[in-house]
Amino acid sequence: MRMDGPARRGMQNHTNNEETEMPEPGEVVCFGVLSYLQLMVVDEPPVYNGGTPVRTMSDSYGDDAAIVADMLHQLGQPARFLPSALGDDDLGRKVAATVGELGVPVQPVFKPGLSTVAEISISDATGGRTYLYHRTPELLATLDETDISPLETAAGLYVDWYDENYILRPMKRATELGIPVLVNIESQYENRELLAQLAPYSAICQVSIDGGAQAIGVASESHVDLTAVAHGLVEAGFHIAAVTRGDQGSVVADSRQTIRTRAPRVEVIDGNGAGSSFSAAMLYGQVRRWPLEQCARFATAQGSLKCTTPGYKVPAAAEGLRLASTLDVEVTTR
Numbered sequence: 001m002r003m004d005g006p007a008r009r010g011m012q013n014h015t016n017n018e019e020t021e022m023p024e025p026g027e028v029v030c031f032g033v034l035s036y037l038q039l040m041v042v043d044e045p046p047v048y049n050g051g052t053p054v055r056t057m058s059d060s061y062g063d064d065a066a067i068v069a070d071m072l073h074q075l076g077q078p079a080r081f082l083p084s085a086l087g088d089d090d091l092g093r094k095v096a097a098t099v100g101e102l103g104v105p106v107q108p109v110f111k112p113g114l115s116t117v118a119e120i121s122i123s124d125a126t127g128g129r130t131y132l133y134h135r136t137p138e139l140l141a142t143l144d145e146t147d148i149s150p151l152e153t154a155a156g157l158y159v160d161w162y163d164e165n166y167i168l169r170p171m172k173r174a175t176e177l178g179i180p181v182l183v184n185i186e187s188q189y190e191n192r193e194l195l196a197q198l199a200p201y202s203a204i205c206q207v208s209i210d211g212g213a214q215a216i217g218v219a220s221e222s223h224v225d226l227t228a229v230a231h232g233l234v235e236a237g238f239h240i241a242a243v244t245r246g247d248q249g250s251v252v253a254d255s256r257q258t259i260r261t262r263a264p265r266v267e268v269i270d271g272n273g274a275g276s277s278f279s280a281a282m283l284y285g286q287v288r289r290w291p292l293e294q295c296a297r298f299a300t301a302q303g304s305l306k307c308t309t310p311g312y313k314v315p316a317a318a319e320g321l322r323l324a325s326t327l328d329v330e331v332t333t334r
Contacts, residue, residue, distance in 0.1 A: 001304075011168075016156050020236065026154060027154050028072055028154065028156040029080050029081075029150055030066065030158040031167065032083070032084070032167075033084045033163055034083035034095060034119065035066075036062075036068055036094060038058075038059060038125070038175055039057070039121050040054050041123050042122060043055060046124070046129070046130055058311065061298070062117075063117075064085065064160050064275070064276050065082075065160060067276040068280045068283070068310055070104055070277060073103055077112045077284050079105075081099070081104050086109065087114040091116040091118055092116040097244050108311050114136065114138055115134075116139070117136075118132070118134050119132065123271055126270065129272055131183060140163065140164065142165035144169070148170045151174055151177060152177065154177075155161065156286065157174040159171060159183050159184070161183060161184065172201055174201070178193075180203035180286060182204050182283055183205055184206045184275070184279060188207075190231060195233070199236050202238055203238070203240060206232050206244070207233070207241070207243045208243045217283050218298055226245055226248075226250075226251040230253040230258065231253060231258070239254060240253070240254050244278055248263060250263075250303075257292065257331060257332050258332050259292060259293050260331075260332075261300040261327055264304050268308070270310040272311075273311075274304070275303065276312075277302045277306035278300070278302045278303035279299075282295055282298075284298070293329065294324070297325070298320055300324070305319065305320060305323065
């Protein structure tokens with residue numbers, strides 16, 4: 001569905017690379033599961049029974065909606081996280097204390113009898129990640145009880161495809177309110193049923209092509225054409241498609257133009273959260289009605305800079321904008 005009139009509130013509509021003056025935007029709402037994460041950073045990709053040394057290990061939080069909310073807050077963009085419930089257990093209390101220190105408005109709810117979603121994530125210096133994950137249908141279902149009334153005054157909404165049909169309720173409400181929605185579908189760009197379900201309620205669709213061949217359903221991920229993927233998503237009904245691929249950068253497209261941004265060379269320390277940093281930066285620019293090229297540059301820069309630090313710390317917007325201005329960009333019209 002093309003977004004016209006009030007449904008495009010907060011969307012950019014410019015082709016030059018100058019920031020449009022506008023009032024400071026309201027909150028971006030991030031909706032999704034709140035999980036406990038143990039984050040490990042290693043120098044080399046883990047090998048079977050190899051005793052891989054761990055450089056750092058820390059208690060942290062997920063999923064992507066929580067991370068994006070935190071990164072938006074670091075950029076100075078007001079953000080709010082609307083989470084699933086937590087189990088009334090040690091991991092639930094630990095992650096509640098962690099997110100409570102982020103400065104992002106969030107109100108964790110504890111549910112007796114449920115187990116907190118838990119993840120172990122191992123990030124290596126190549127930018128790759130290995131993770132182990134546990135979630136239950138019962139806890140996921142608590143998203144239906146999450147209060148979405150903050151959408152009434154929001155500037156944008158972020159959701160993830162893996163939170164299943166529970167994301168449709170806030171997406172539909174955001175669309176009714178004319179609020180742009182960014183949905184992260186990871187490697188699901190060939191899932192036609194999913195695309196048809198999400199496109200009517202999404203302004204921006206983000207894809208990450210950085211997993212293994214099995215994850216993306218092709219013989220080798222080297223054969224995936226980022227531009228073709230982006231154009232396919234626009235044809236499927238998404239207003240903007242953003243396709244990222246690690247150190248190869250990104251392709252961002254709408255019905256009028258395609259922007260290929262090459263990633264800068266950086267010293268990779270921890271690639272965990274790079275996709276979330278891209279999402280946060282894209283939303284940061286979109287709610288300010290930046291031109292699409294500026295959004296693509298800034299998101300690629302922020303995603304790259306995130307890889308230079310462990311954990312979920314992101315650079316200031318000014319640093320990302322400085323790097324963004326130096327990136328190699330190719331713009332074509334359609």
